[in-house]
Amino acid sequence: MGVVKVIELVGTSRHNWTDAVDSAVAEASKTLDDIVGVEVTNFTANVDSSKITEYKADVRVAFHVH
Template sequence: MVVKVIELVGTSHHNWTEAVDNAVMEASKTVDDIMGVEVTNFTANVGKGHIAEYKADVKIAFQVHH
Protein backbone atom coordinates (compact mmCIF):
# COMPACT_ATOMS: atom_id res chain seq x y z
CA MET A 1 0.00 0.00 0.00
CA VAL A 2 1.17 3.54 -0.77
CA VAL A 3 -0.10 6.53 1.21
CA LYS A 4 0.14 10.14 0.07
CA VAL A 5 -0.07 13.14 2.39
CA ILE A 6 -1.25 16.61 1.39
CA GLU A 7 -1.23 19.77 3.49
CA LEU A 8 -4.24 22.08 3.67
CA VAL A 9 -5.51 24.99 5.75
CA GLY A 10 -9.13 24.77 6.85
CA THR A 11 -11.02 27.84 8.04
CA SER A 12 -14.12 28.54 10.10
CA HIS A 13 -15.85 31.54 11.65
CA HIS A 14 -16.95 29.37 14.62
CA ASN A 15 -14.12 27.19 16.02
CA TRP A 16 -10.97 25.19 15.27
CA THR A 17 -12.79 21.85 15.19
CA GLU A 18 -15.00 23.10 12.37
CA ALA A 19 -11.92 24.44 10.57
CA VAL A 20 -10.39 20.93 10.59
CA ASP A 21 -13.67 19.38 9.47
CA ASN A 22 -14.00 21.90 6.64
CA ALA A 23 -10.53 20.98 5.37
CA VAL A 24 -11.38 17.27 5.40
CA MET A 25 -14.76 17.83 3.72
CA GLU A 26 -13.19 19.97 1.00
CA ALA A 27 -10.42 17.42 0.37
CA SER A 28 -12.95 14.57 0.19
CA LYS A 29 -14.55 16.25 -2.84
CA THR A 30 -11.52 15.37 -4.98
CA VAL A 31 -9.59 12.79 -2.92
CA ASP A 32 -10.78 9.21 -2.37
CA ASP A 33 -9.88 6.87 0.49
CA ILE A 34 -8.87 9.46 3.11
CA MET A 35 -7.34 7.46 5.95
CA GLY A 36 -6.54 10.08 8.54
CA VAL A 37 -5.76 13.65 9.43
CA GLU A 38 -3.01 15.24 11.53
CA VAL A 39 -3.52 18.76 12.86
CA THR A 40 -0.16 20.52 12.85
CA ASN A 41 -1.09 24.05 13.90
CA PHE A 42 -3.95 26.27 15.02
CA THR A 43 -4.01 29.99 14.19
CA ALA A 44 -6.62 32.71 13.92
CA ASN A 45 -7.27 36.11 12.43
CA VAL A 46 -8.33 38.74 14.95
CA GLY A 47 -10.62 41.68 14.30
CA LYS A 48 -12.05 44.22 16.73
CA GLY A 49 -10.51 42.40 19.69
CA HIS A 50 -12.10 39.01 18.92
CA ILE A 51 -11.26 35.98 16.81
CA ALA A 52 -12.72 36.63 13.37
CA GLU A 53 -11.57 33.44 11.62
CA TYR A 54 -10.16 30.19 12.98
CA LYS A 55 -7.52 28.38 10.92
CA ALA A 56 -6.23 24.81 11.19
CA ASP A 57 -3.18 23.52 9.32
CA VAL A 58 -3.79 19.85 8.58
CA LYS A 59 -2.07 16.94 6.86
CA ILE A 60 -4.49 14.56 5.17
CA ALA A 61 -3.37 11.01 4.38
CA PHE A 62 -5.00 8.93 1.67
CA GLN A 63 -4.31 5.67 -0.12
CA VAL A 64 -2.82 5.85 -3.60
CA HIS A 65 -4.20 3.35 -6.10
CA HIS A 66 -2.01 2.07 -8.91
Protein backbone atom coordinates in the same frame (compact mmCIF):
# COMPACT_ATOMS: atom_id res chain seq x y z
CA MET B 1 -1.35 -1.97 2.19
CA GLY B 2 -0.02 0.14 -0.71
CA VAL B 3 1.17 3.71 -0.72
CA VAL B 4 -0.21 6.59 1.33
CA LYS B 5 0.22 10.18 0.16
CA VAL B 6 0.01 13.21 2.45
CA ILE B 7 -1.09 16.70 1.41
CA GLU B 8 -1.26 19.87 3.48
CA LEU B 9 -4.35 22.07 3.62
CA VAL B 10 -5.64 25.00 5.64
CA GLY B 11 -9.23 24.69 6.80
CA THR B 12 -11.17 27.75 7.93
CA SER B 13 -14.26 28.42 10.00
CA ARG B 14 -16.00 31.39 11.58
CA HIS B 15 -17.08 29.21 14.55
CA ASN B 16 -14.17 27.16 15.99
CA TRP B 17 -11.02 25.16 15.24
CA THR B 18 -12.85 21.83 15.12
CA ASP B 19 -15.04 23.15 12.31
CA ALA B 20 -11.91 24.39 10.54
CA VAL B 21 -10.46 20.86 10.60
CA ASP B 22 -13.78 19.40 9.45
CA SER B 23 -13.86 21.94 6.62
CA ALA B 24 -10.43 20.85 5.35
CA VAL B 25 -11.38 17.16 5.44
CA ALA B 26 -14.74 17.79 3.75
CA GLU B 27 -13.11 19.78 0.96
CA ALA B 28 -10.38 17.16 0.46
CA SER B 29 -12.96 14.37 0.29
CA LYS B 30 -14.56 16.03 -2.75
CA THR B 31 -11.57 15.02 -4.89
CA LEU B 32 -9.76 12.35 -2.86
CA ASP B 33 -10.82 8.76 -2.22
CA ASP B 34 -9.74 6.64 0.73
CA ILE B 35 -8.72 9.33 3.23
CA VAL B 36 -7.19 7.34 6.09
CA GLY B 37 -6.16 10.01 8.58
CA VAL B 38 -5.39 13.60 9.43
CA GLU B 39 -2.78 15.38 11.51
CA VAL B 40 -3.42 18.89 12.76
CA THR B 41 -0.10 20.72 12.80
CA ASN B 42 -1.12 24.24 13.81
CA PHE B 43 -4.03 26.40 14.93
CA THR B 44 -4.22 30.12 14.10
CA ALA B 45 -6.91 32.78 13.90
CA ASN B 46 -7.65 36.20 12.48
CA VAL B 47 -8.62 38.85 15.04
CA ASP B 48 -10.58 42.05 14.54
CA SER B 49 -11.60 44.44 17.32
CA SER B 50 -10.29 42.02 19.97
CA LYS B 51 -12.50 39.16 18.70
CA ILE B 52 -11.63 36.09 16.67
CA THR B 53 -13.20 36.46 13.24
CA GLU B 54 -11.83 33.35 11.53
CA TYR B 55 -10.32 30.14 12.89
CA LYS B 56 -7.67 28.34 10.82
CA ALA B 57 -6.26 24.84 11.12
CA ASP B 58 -3.22 23.54 9.22
CA VAL B 59 -4.10 19.94 8.40
CA ARG B 60 -2.10 17.11 6.83
CA VAL B 61 -4.49 14.69 5.07
CA ALA B 62 -3.33 11.13 4.35
CA PHE B 63 -4.95 9.00 1.64
CA HIS B 64 -4.26 5.77 -0.25
CA VAL B 65 -2.77 6.08 -3.73
CA HIS B 66 -4.28 3.73 -6.32
